[in-house]
Amino acid sequence: MLDINDRENVPLLSKALFLDITAAGKKRIAVGEHGHILISQDGRNWQKTDVPADITLTAVYFQNDMNGWAAGHDAVILRTTDGGRHWRQVYSAPEEEMPLLDxxxxxxxxxIAIGAYGLYLVTKDGGETWQRQKMNIVNADSNTDDPDDLTEFYELHLNNIAYSNSGKLYIVAEAGRLYRSDDLGTIWQELPSPYIGSFFGVLPLENESLLVYGLRGHLYRSDDAGNNWVEIETHTRELLTDGFQLRDGRIILTGMGGVLLISDDHGVSFKINELGQRHGYAAIKETGKDEIITVGDYGIETWTKQQLGLADD
Incomplete structure (x- = not known):
């Protein structure tokens, strides 16, 4: 086990780059550079796993406490069926030089796995095989399906994919592109965008509400599944990277420069919380009753709600 407070583990746990964190049952799983996949039962003691890829991993997703997948550079995809203890490589395409991002x-x-330059992969057998496809996009601006008119869509970096409780799937991309699918990815509609800069995350909320966020502190809210948008003041120009809604309904967004944005009104407004350091946060997850984990360029950090200014009243 790697104790997060053990000085011998500081180079890995507090200096290595980690890019995503998730929970699978009682386990926490973090992924990052050099193929690192770490597992913890308590958020403080971490165990390295045997990974068949020495390459940066950018995303991890678990469907339940046993079945999970990780993706990263060289379009690599790893699969586990034992809760993350062992991983197999099921896909890679290093010759294409297209990293997967989510x-x-x-x-x-x-x-579905998405990535740079419009990389879009689909599996129907649990990730054992993957087929590269083009997103079937209905262009809301020109209402055309002419491939020549849609070339630019297929060259964009697809940064984040998320599913809403209302059954809709969202993808956010560079150049202000936003997409929604009402049928789990068979057909995608380009949504009207309030911003021409890159979006790095989308956070579906209750009903048809959602948040999108990205470069220079830009944050927008929609209450009608992405058809109309309102900008939310963030009081920061830092890049916003990830978001999570806590069990109590409060919302946290992470960013570069040690920025955390907190909402107590279900994402209508946010206040900024700077923790006194310049850590770049890549992802955040609530993993216990009073445990929140962030990952980024300073490794893995485990917080209580009080430490993040979220103590219950």
Whole structure:
């Protein structure tokens, strides 16, 4: 085990780059550079796993406490069926030089992985095989399906994919592109965008509400599944990277420069919380009753709600 407070583990746990964190049952799983996948039962003691890829991993997703997938550079995809203790490589395409940036599964069989330059992969057998496809996009601006008119869509970096409780799937991309699918990815509609800069995350909320966020502190809210948008003041120009809604309904967004944005009104407004350091946060997850984990360029950090200014009243 690697104790987060043990000085011998500081180079890995507090200096290595980690890019995503998730929970699978009682386990916490973090992924990052050099193929690092760490597992913890308590958020403080971490165990290295045997990974068949020495390459940066950018995303991890678990469908349940046993079945999970990780994705990263060289379009590599890893699969585990034992809760993350062992991993197998099921896909890679290093010759294309297209990193995967996110991965999502609807169930134990159907999944989508997205990445740079429009990379879009689909599996229907639990990730054992993957097919590269073009997003079937309905261009809301020109209402055309002419491939020549849609070339630019297929060259964009697809940064984040997320599923809403209302059954809609969202993808955010560079150049202000936003997409929604009402049928789990068979057809995508380009949504009207309030911003021409890159979006790095989308956080679906209750009903048809969602948040999108990205460069220079830009944050927008929609209450009608992405058809109309309102800008939210963030009081920062830092890049916003990830978001999570806590069990109590409060929302946290992470960013570069040690920025955390906190909402007590279900994402209508946010206050900024700077923790006194310049850590770049890549991802955040609530992993216990009073445990929140962030990962980024300073490794893995485990917080209580009080430490983040979220103590219950």
């Amino acid at each position: 991965i999502w599964f609807a169930d134990n069989q159907y999944g």
